[in-house]
Amino acid sequence: xxxxxxxxxxxxxxxxxxxxxxxxxxxxxxxxxxxxxxxxxxxxxxxxxxxxxxxxxxxxxxxxxxxxxxxxxxxxxxxxxxxxxxxxxxxxxxxxxxxxxxxxxxxxxxxxxxxxxxxxxxxxxxxxxxxxxxxxxxxxxxxxxxxxxxxxxxxxxxxxxxxxxxxxxxxxxxxxxxxxxxxxxxxxxxxxxxxxxxxxxxxxxxxxxxxxxxxxxxxxxxxxxxxxxxxxxxxxxxxxxxxxxxxxxxxxxxxxxxxxxxxxxxxxxxxxxxxxxxxxxxxxxxxxxxxxxxxxxxxxxxxxxxxxxxxxxxxxxxxxxxxxxxxxxxxxxxxxxxxxxxxxxxxxx
Numbered sequence: 001x002x003x004x005x006x007x008x009x010x011x012x013x014x015x016x017x018x019x020x021x022x023x024x025x026x027x028x029x030x031x032x033x034x035x036x037x038x039x040x041x042x043x044x045x046x047x048x049x050x051x052x053x054x055x056x057x058x059x060x061x062x063x064x065x066x067x068x069x070x071x072x073x074x075x076x077x078x079x080x081x082x083x084x085x086x087x088x089x090x091x092x093x094x095x096x097x098x099x100x101x102x103x104x105x106x107x108x109x110x111x112x113x114x115x116x117x118x119x120x121x122x123x124x125x126x127x128x129x130x131x132x133x134x135x136x137x138x139x140x141x142x143x144x145x146x147x148x149x150x151x152x153x154x155x156x157x158x159x160x161x162x163x164x165x166x167x168x169x170x171x172x173x174x175x176x177x178x179x180x181x182x183x184x185x186x187x188x189x190x191x192x193x194x195x196x197x198x199x200x201x202x203x204x205x206x207x208x209x210x211x212x213x214x215x216x217x218x219x220x221x222x223x224x225x226x227x228x229x230x231x232x233x234x235x236x237x238x239x240x241x242x243x244x245x246x247x248x249x250x251x252x253x254x255x256x257x258x259x260x261x262x263x264x265x266x267x268x269x270x271x272x273x274x275x276x277x278x279x280x281x282x283x284x285x286x287x288x289x290x291x292x293x294x295x296x297x298x299x300x301x302x303x304x305x306x307x308x309x310x311x312x313x314x315x316x317x318x319x320x321x322x323x324x325x326x327x328x329x330x331x332x333x334x335x336x337x338x339x340x341x342x343x344x345x346x347x348x349x
Contacts, residue, residue: 007087013063024312041102095114160175176318184282190264191264200230200274228270231255285304
């Protein structure tokens with residue numbers, strides 16, 4: 001009789017999310033791993049996706065196209081919306097809990113933090129207070145707060161406290177570190193040619209229906225640079241033609257990169273200017289002077305732990321322990337998960 005191999009579904013979204021999930025899956029070779037772009041089984045949301053109205057989100061558009069290419073190029077099995085392979089999954093590892101499809105709620109679930117969350121807005125607070133679906137906040141401010149998943153893997157003690165204050169069951173929260181942001185010293189090995197410059201990492205505020213005075217922001221960056229070389233790295237989701245035009249008009253001497261490894265750029269910059277980008281944490285970990293639309297002191301408290309790049313391995317072990325446990329969920333959370341976290345803290349020390 002053929003031995004049954006347990007199956008895990010990983011949901012992905014942005015490039016950062018798909019590479020994180022791939023890294024976690026690489027530490028789970030004994031399981032049959034599949035991937036799916038983040039999706040909804042809600043009829044209204046599915047209709048918006050089909051109509052192209054959600055192309056600025058990780059549900060579709062450029063994000064989905066990029067993830068699908070990555071999965072294909074890396075030989076990973078794409079079970080989009082669980083409609084391709086007709087699988088029963090023993091575990092789902094999700095990149096967001098802003099919405100959790102009913103098909104995923106039927107199995108064990110692990111949520112993985114992939115970056116910073118947006119600032120809470122007055123509307124976000126209304127959504128939370130009324131216990132509305134978290135995606136109605138129209139940003140990521142409530143990601144990690146629905147309490148719909150069984151376990152929440154977070155970047156740091158600061159974020160653990162953050163999610164706890166926003167209503168996530170503290171017993172579900174475990175500090176594992178955050179893949180892609182847990183080993184900044186590795187970015188030293190790069191060939192980026194520039195030195196002694198001020199780097200600007202822009203965000204896709206307008207593409208995500210937000211309001212931004214980009215020319216004013218660019219002029220502020222010029223003032224901060226104060227004669228030093230200014231380099232802009234555009235967000236992958238931005239309308240590049242518009243962004244390039246605005247930079248040419250307001251900072252004609254600046255260099256602009258539309259692609260490339262921003263972590264390598266950060267390693268060599270003197271100062272880092274961000275808007276709502278998680279890469280601010282790379283600058284903080286490297287000891288750079290940073291600017292952000294978020295409170296920088298608060299960001300320092302939440303900065304992802306540096307564990308030599310072991311976060312994906314740590315999260316994989318949480319998945320392994322949970323998928324194999326014979327205990328019920330509450331017993332696992334109260335008896336086993338704390339010992340797993342304690343072992344990670346011991347390694348970090």
